[in-house]
Amino acid sequence: MKQIFIIANWKSNKTESEAKDWLEKFNIQDAEFTNKEIIVCPPFTLLSSLKSSIENHKSQIKLGAQDISLFDEGAHTGEINGKQIKEFASFVILGHSERRNLGESKEVIDKKIKMAIESGLIPIICISDISQIQDNSPELINSDNKIIVAYEPLFAVGSGNPDTPENAANMAREIKKKLGNVPVLYGGSVNSQNVNEYVKMSEVSGVLVGKASLDPLEFAQIIKNAQ
Numbered sequence: 001m002k003q004i005f006i007i008a009n010w011k012s013n014k015t016e017s018e019a020k021d022w023l024e025k026f027n028i029q030d031a032e033f034t035n036k037e038i039i040v041c042p043p044f045t046l047l048s049s050l051k052s053s054i055e056n057h058k059s060q061i062k063l064g065a066q067d068i069s070l071f072d073e074g075a076h077t078g079e080i081n082g083k084q085i086k087e088f089a090s091f092v093i094l095g096h097s098e099r100r101n102l103g104e105s106k107e108v109i110d111k112k113i114k115m116a117i118e119s120g121l122i123p124i125i126c127i128s129d130i131s132q133i134q135d136n137s138p139e140l141i142n143s144d145n146k147i148i149v150a151y152e153p154l155f156a157v158g159s160g161n162p163d164t165p166e167n168a169a170n171m172a173r174e175i176k177k178k179l180g181n182v183p184v185l186y187g188g189s190v191n192s193q194n195v196n197e198y199v200k201m202s203e204v205s206g207v208l209v210g211k212a213s214l215d216p217l218e219f220a221q222i223i224k225n226a227q
């Protein structure tokens with residue numbers, strides 16, 4: 001049975017009470033977790049309370065952050081460093097197209113990947129095309145490092161217009177050619193109706209879900225439908 005990653009990217013959504021409400025409505029049986037890793041990536045402000053609620057619910061959900069500081073602890077106003085994130089989360093989304101659009105360069109993303117790995121976090125590295133995997137990114141090429149890569153084509157993110165499962169599988173093959181046998185996910189307008197089309201591709205190890213993850217019932221259905 002292959003391991004399937006289903007990752008929720010909440011982006012800049014939800015207050016503390018909305019997150020609590022989400023968790024109460026998100027009702028998934030333990031059996032669903034057998035071969036599935038469910039990771040929720042909320043805003044920083046929710047990591048602490050979600051961690052407590054997850055423990056109270058005895059849920060197997062894991063947490064991820066949506067960014068990491070380039071710096072260690074110290075005089076860096078507004079920054080949240082790897083050691084701080086590690087208290088609450090095991091994963092961090094990096095290289096998302098929405099952050100690249102804000103001007104985050106390949107060099108900055110590479111440094112953040114290095115920071116994440118040094119902090120004991122697993123980076124979920126988003127790329128929209130293969131050129132974003134540089135041959136001079138030692139953190140990426142070093143297969144000893146635990147990383148997850150998500151192929152998220154620009155036209156598909158938040159558009160309701162997903163890429164085809166065949167393209168996702170082809171891209172996963174290209175990524176594995178460069179990086180070895182890392183888990184490659186597909187992201188971009190995934191929902192409960194189309195999730196299994198991606199997950200059933202042998203090269204694709206799961207999905208990164210934005211909008212559809214905000215609704216707890218839809219996200220639970222995505223998990224159930226991913227076989």
Ligand code: PGA
Nearest residue numbers: 157158188189209210211
């Ligand atoms: P979407 O977002 O599912 O809303 O298209 C995916 C993402 O940005 O990770």
